[in-house]
Amino acid sequence: MDDQLNKYSIDTTDYQVGQDNVQKWGFDVHNPVFGISAILVILFVSLTLFLDPEVVREALTSTKDAIINKFDSYFMLIANGFVLFCFALAISPLGKIRLGGVDAKPEHGYLSWLAMLFAAGMGIGLLFWGVAEPAAYFTDWYLMPMNAEPNTPEAHSLAMGATMYHWGLHGWAIYAIVALSLAFFAYNKGLPLSIRSVFYPLFGDRAWGWLGHVIDILAVLSTLFGLATSLGLGAQQATSGINYLMGTDYGTAFQITVIALVTCIAIVSVIKGIEGGVKVLSNINLICAFILLVAIISLTFSDSITAIWFTFGAYVEHMVPLSNPFGREDEDWMHAWTVFYWAWWISWSPFVGMFIARVSKGRTVREFLLVVIGLPTILSLVWMGVFGNLAISQIIDQVGPLGQNGLTDISVTLFQVYEQLPLSSFISIISIVLVLVFFITSSDSGSLVIDGITAGGKIDAPVPQRIFWASIEGAIAAVLLWVGGSQALQALQSGVVTTALPFSVVLILMCVALIQGLMSEYPIYKAQTKL
Template identity: 40%
Template sequence: MQTKPERGINIGVFWPAIAVAGGFVMWGVLGPDSLAVVARATLNWIIRVFGWSFVISTAFFLAFSLFLAFSRFGRIKLGHDDEQPEFSTRSWVCMMFSVGMGIGLMFWGVAEPISHYANPPHGLAAPQTKEAALVAMQYAYFHWALHPWAIYAMAGLAMAYFSYRRDLPTLVSSVFHPLLGDRIHGPVGRMIDVLAIIATLFGTATSLGLGAQQINSGMNYLWQTGESPAIALAIIAVLSVLFILSAVSGVGKGIQFLSNMNMVIAVVLLLFLALLGPTVFILDTLIESLGYYFSDLISMSFRTSAFSDSKWLASWTIFYWAWWISWAPFVGVFIARISRGRTIREFVVGVLLIPSAVTFVWFTVMGGSALFSEISGPGGLVGAIAEKGEAVSLFAMLEQYPMAGLTSVVAMFLVAIFFVSGADAASVVMGMLSCYGTTHPRAGIVVLWGVLAGASASVLLVMGGLDGLQTASIIAAAPFLVVMVGLCASLWKGLLDDIEVHGHFEEIDPHTGGLKERSR
């Protein structure tokens, strides 16, 4: 195995990634118009030529993760046979959920169902009808539940397996050891880790940009501060300082505390909306929407632009799949880090099903309340989004409830904490990837990546607002999608090597998760 200085910088990964990130920021500062033109042309080419690959790959990740969980491989432990999980199940789930998509749920919880209600996907219903409302919930579930968490599950499972069972560094390149051997320590392995850092950087920047836009909208709603790129940039600067301070405090102190806190506050907000809102309508919506979601899951999973609305598909489904893929190295490394000692089955069930169940409830309460307002209540949310953008949707809905000022402040606080916890973990992971996979990268390296994430988010906001954020996610995710497919192939080979060794099969001990040899 490659020797390395403890917590030292891997110059073959760090400097190329810094060059790409720094070059992007400088280009955005010196020539934002030319950057926007090049980015848009690149995006159009990726969607036209490779849009289908995002669709088929994401469906495959879901099928493969479920297969591994419920096959004989499911009892293999992600670690040595006597290891126990470091974090409680409650903290484990909270950290996964908060880091995986916290800001996104706050931003899109109301905005996505209302957007689909006004403009139903693929013309599946007439706009602003009850049928459109049902389709809207169905597609909100589709974009936020099983499929994105399957992407995270595959990345995290592979890294946890090779890091904690094979004792390889916690790097994306380590996953490729069954295919590349010791070449993971050479140029090919370094290129994989550079791609992982760049994908993480721009995926994080997208989320930071969304969070800043939403906080700006909330401030304007409460205090008439106005909405402008300058205010959003100031918000990014302030919160970047906070998440950098949190990041250097370590996983156990910073992220765990923030994740537990914001999940409690989020549950309180949901209960407030569910109990004071249309409770029966919300329950009916959950049951009926889940039925349609699961009945159409296969057809939705394989819908491409061949016979569907390609513009809608690119703006929504492909953007989401790309966004999740760009977050996969970051979330994968992070959930691998907090999942040591769990079995493959426990890992996949926890990562795939528990956050998905929370997502169903989240969108049903948020989106269901908003749709009820449009169908039977005061309405106005469709118009608010059309006039002021998606970021204002949550605050426009809260205005229809008691204590709107207080709940809006709580919502902004939640966005800020999700912002901090997500960027906190991303900075630590980028530090790990550029420092040989050490679980405790130098504080200076973590700070540098945090600054670059904030700077990249600022450039994207200036470059094109929400469109700029979406463009960056898809472009950054395209090369890493190839890495994700290779990751699955390498994990499969590694698991087979564990089961079949030198003409014998190895039987999995159901008590320890370890392997014991037996004859064929």
């Protein structure tokens, strides 16, 4: 296997980026991945625009509900399995292997590396759900985890534990598997940085044929709809924040305008690439997020420290019960929240995984897994602990709009909580800016990833191709918001769940291929480290 894999990597690179790529109209087209992906997406956007929005919404929702009801245990079990797989891999001798070879050096410092992980992997979701999700669980806004009694100490613990469960180890393990697989086969085996490359140990030459085409097309569609969901949430929250601060009443049309403007900025960034665009914006993201977090902690210092420890304890206490898919009394809650979350993480995994792979050369497998899974989980713990408990404390004390009126609109919850703090207008403005920058970072980093997949694994796709995919992402988000109307969130969720199901099979096979690849590399590592 080792000789075959290393030998074929040279031939494969030539094949992928040479003979099978066609230069047309400024695009680097990898047939048929680019063509089929583009046609399917354009067809979806066109049909959605011309058909009755109610019919489209019903079709999307019924498809989502059918998948969740039939594959709920499957999604729960594979998410648990991915966490255990990453843990076993990290502590095994295979964890010593370095991405890129024994002498490879990291291309980015820890701070920039962490900033890019943070911006690409969490982004808008933290701001949208950091306050709204714990408040929703605590008040039984839409079902309660473990059927707890709302507005009780048990509900408080479960609200924070369930929120962290959705934003902690499980999700980042999904990202880590894709990212590690791509990085290993690209940097250690010399294969193109494309999803199909991971499957050479399993399928051999067929990975470069139609089987590989299907895998890459699934990755493109999954990424596009995962990004569209987050972009739609970001547009909703930015619009809600502006309405709340300015006293305006902008609706769906304004949200679509926000998507259009931010997409234009993202196009400028994606043209500049990782160093000139994504890396700069990711660092800005981290700075803005740090300022916001420090501001909130400074204003509520003792409560924030207590909240972080409380959230950690709740996460540890409830993680195992929440991970059990069988005999649940809160099955409706599990369907509405957890199963959707795992589908969302899976849908984002080809995008985030490939992006992380591109910036992680030179790290050992163990270091990679500890940082990619551990540090974002700790950051989420701090963020959710501070913001989520702040919302719940206002509900308990019955202060402010959230405490007096309850949870009425999840997209404006963050700004309602700010209203009770000093410098609320300043903090709200920082949050809106952060949402928009996250918005841009997600779009341009996603575009770079899709460019690579549709160009057969090339790192630097032509500028017109980058512009095309950045525009398509914005178009999908805008169309789903328009179709969804007042139920936009459901429309956005439907696309995620539908594309995540087939790609979850790809993830499972990826684990098998990764183990085979690492085992073929380990004798090489041992021989080189003895020299």
